[in-house]
Amino acid sequence: MWIVLVGFNGSGKTVSAEQVGRLTGRPIVDLDAAVEQRDGRALPEIFAAGGPRLFRQLEAEVIAGLAPDRALVVATGGGTLEDSGLAAVLRARGLVAWLDAAWLHLRRRLAPGPDRPAAPIWRHLGEDGLFRLYQRRRPLFAATARLRLDATQEPAVLARRLLGRSLQIVPPAARGGA
16 A cells, blocks of 8 residues: 655645655655656756646556555655546555645745745746635545645654555555555
8 A cells, every 4th residue: 555645735745655665665756756867857947848748648658557556655746646546546556545635734844945946836837826726626625635734744744644544544455456
């Protein structure tokens, strides 16, 4: 069974996946990094060449190439669930956990600061566009996830809570379906 982390950009999916992988010994798949490796270009280049459509196609290919029965920790991109087919696959293959945080918390993580540049998505969409994207994606996370966690916690704490709560959840196959 996979442990799949979903959430908006800046919610800590990658860092939390690393913590979960360390605690469980499971291999970690960061979908953004896997797409870059598969394509040979950085995410901004992929988006410049083919936009979200190309990126989602590559993301789907990466997910299709992962063994469904392998115990993995998968950190999705912020928009993975925009593709309802990918959302269904992720839900069928394991536990989908939503790392949720209020907009103001995520805004602080994504916005430029004195010691960090703005996240690429911030530079591309601006604050208003990013907020609209946040509002559009929240229902997708809520509809797909079987577990919702507070992403304002430290990644190590979040990983331990995720693992503690995931032990209480019966996998879809044991229930006879999703």
